Amino acid sequence: MSSRFMSRISGGCSRQMARVACCRPSVARGTSCVGTSTRDHHMPIRVRIVLATAALMAISLLILGGGIYVMMSRHLHSSLDSRLQNVFRNYQSNYQEKPDAWFVPGTGVLVIPPNLNPNPFASSGLYIQILDQNGIVQRRSDNLENDVIQISNEAFAQSAQGDTVFYTTTVANGPVRVLSGPLYSPQRAETWFIQIAEPLTPVQRTLSALKQTLLIGSTMATILLAAGAWVISEGALSPLARMSHTARSIGSTRDLSQRIDLPRTHDELQDLAETFNDMLARLEETFNAQRRFVADASHELRTPLTALRANSEIMLRQVDSGIVDSADLREGLTDVRDEVDRMTRLVQNLLTLARADVGWRPEMESVDLVEIVRDAGRFATPLAHGRPFSISLPAPDVDGAAPQIIVEGNADQLRQLILILLDNAFTYASHEGDVTLTLDRDGQDAIIAVADSGPGIRPEHLHRVFERFYRADDARSRAHGGAGLGLSIARWIAAIHRGEIDV
Template sequence: MFTRSRRNLAYWFALSMGGILVLFAGVSYCLSVEGQLQAFDQALSKKSRAIASGATVRFQQGQWQIEPDDAPWMGSDRLSRSSELVYVRWYNTRGYLVRFIGLPAPLRLKPVSEFQTIVVADDQAGTTATGLWLRQATLPVLQNQQLVGYLQVGEPLTGIRDGLERVRLFLALGVPMTLGVIGVTGWFLGGVAMQPTRRAYDQLQRFTADASHELRAPLAAMLSNAQVGLLSPDDSAQQRLRLEKIVAAAKSMGALISNLLFLSRQEGPLDAASLKQVDLVVMLRSLIDDQTTQVTAQGLTFTSQLPAQAVILNADPDLLRQAVMNLLSNAFKYTSPGGSVQLRLSTSSRFAVIQVEDNGIGIPAADLPHIFERFYRVDTARSRQTGGFGLGLAIAQQIIAAHRGRITASSALEAGSTFQIELPLKG
């Protein structure tokens, strides 16, 4: 699936970028042709006007007569070798040929545009090529703002054609090579772009597998107790025990479903309108009072260090209480009888810092980066004995992140763990 998606991404990337490249190359080529022709026409126009300025114009027999001079750029009947012009033609005001030098000229001037690209046949051009490409300029000759005739010159486009041939060769080789590079780049970028999707898909698969496994255990307990209750004789004490097991399994499933719903729904920071002013000192004292009896029964020592003054911040009190409670529950769960758990609260210039420290079994260094992942357990067998689904730390991290804070952990195996929450103080 991912290979196909990566291939499709590379294909569409190469297609879009290739289309842009081809369009850019085509537009650049057209602009290059237009720019070179414009510069060529300007130079040809200057030459034509220089030739026209050397002609003698007389008014005879009721019309203007043009008498071209034999300038240095032309011989008696042909252009000199130093000239780049192929022909020069003079026409009178009625469009009849007066004189020409170079290639033969039509006797009558046809209506043409000022500048025109033409191809001269082999027998006319005297070349072995397929034809000579010329740029022809046909310009009116004016005397005292009055038309006295026309001058037509032609110059080869050999230089421009050679330059454009090199450009076409460059594009013919460069564009396919660039398209190949774009394709390889698209394949590489497609792989990079698919990595988050692949990780999310793998996490979803693990999440689904773990959730299914966790739900299967209480369902199996409920089913077995119900089936035994149907088969066994009527014994009120046994029936009550089985019903209590079914209720406990149902509560376990309900807690798991609630946790899963919270993890799926609560994404991103909390809405500021839903936050309230919370005094962390008061909230933590309430937690300590609630847990003292249970901790004493487990044979643990539970101490606290809280500041005398209030520590106020904007938070959702229920969610924040749940996050701290999850850390305390983990500490109580993985600390052996006779051990100790300490809850501390302090402040810095911008943050309130909550620390939960224990001297329990600790977390191996290899597992420490993964403890906030959903359903992750450091020791699966021991975790199942102590209960829980491996969601407590994931929920705590999500709650703290929703409050724009952060949670970190440090631990040493068989030496204990310390979890630290940093929350922004009320501004």
């Protein structure tokens, strides 16, 4: 079976293709290809959720309760002022219509008409007193007894100007709301001033009871909401607790094969668990690949070291015995040189991959792929060892000018990529099989293809040929001196040029 890079399976040959994406044509250069492409203990989340929920609830209830309290206070005080206003208007209208009924006939002694309804002087709910123009109390309700309704000079002056004044003072050691206003009639020359007061104690008791009810209700509502938030958060966060337990277990046992049980919640927690499992799978794959890499690298380094030691011991024994066979010595030194070359190539490849792993990138500049492919083919010709080897380049332009495919890349790295593919083709192609190096355009892409007539790669190995130290045929690869790093380096070179390489 045969295979090809970046293409379908092709019968009769094995193709390796490196694809480099091209950019739009350059104004200055014609066609321009852009190649290249210790655990801290914090407050648990559940506790924070409960506290935040309770705090928000408490603040909301405080604002709502405060609004209710203020509105109720204003309503009660407004109702009280309205009642005082109604009583005052009743007195004022009665005095204006029948002022003589307010005095003892033939005297200036002030009395209260017996038919005044309601008669505050006979009511225990209101305190009333009447002042003359000098501010002296002339009449007061019986429930005042020996007490008087205090009035400030400012309030008395406003009443004297004909205004109605509301204020708060104390009567019988209790707060009262007072209305002070003038009593006058066109039929009489004098003006009297009346103060009507109602105790504030009922209003204060009502507001106190309302405040207590709001506080108790708000506290109970906050506690119930916090308890509900605790129960709900416990159920919602239990998958996170299981994830944390699994993560700690993996950290302590280093067993990356463990997975989190997916919660069937169909929400962000399930997405998180699936993402975590995917990450664990990738970490496990990476860890296993790293472990294989270390094992393979150790094996690849141990083999030439063993050969070097064996050849050194043979030559030392000859020297110690005093019998040195020049043919054996030459063969031993040749083996040493070959093993040193093999180790040098292996170390250079490992260094290249190590630099790639830490993000090293070569300097990029505008280069001509046609020239690079032509140079790589010339350098690789001795590797063909007599096999048929051909290079196919783009045809000249209509005007006969030499073809150019300009890309932003690194000439040395692109040349190394081509040489890796050619070396791989020469290594596994049959002695009579031909090898072809092709450079072509495909729209905005430049395609570098290496094809040979070798046995190809079996389908079960295609997805792993770019892994480090991987060999589809381990015995044959070792016989040819390969370490399985070439295609890994080729894939990295294609990647840093924003290209693709595939079978």
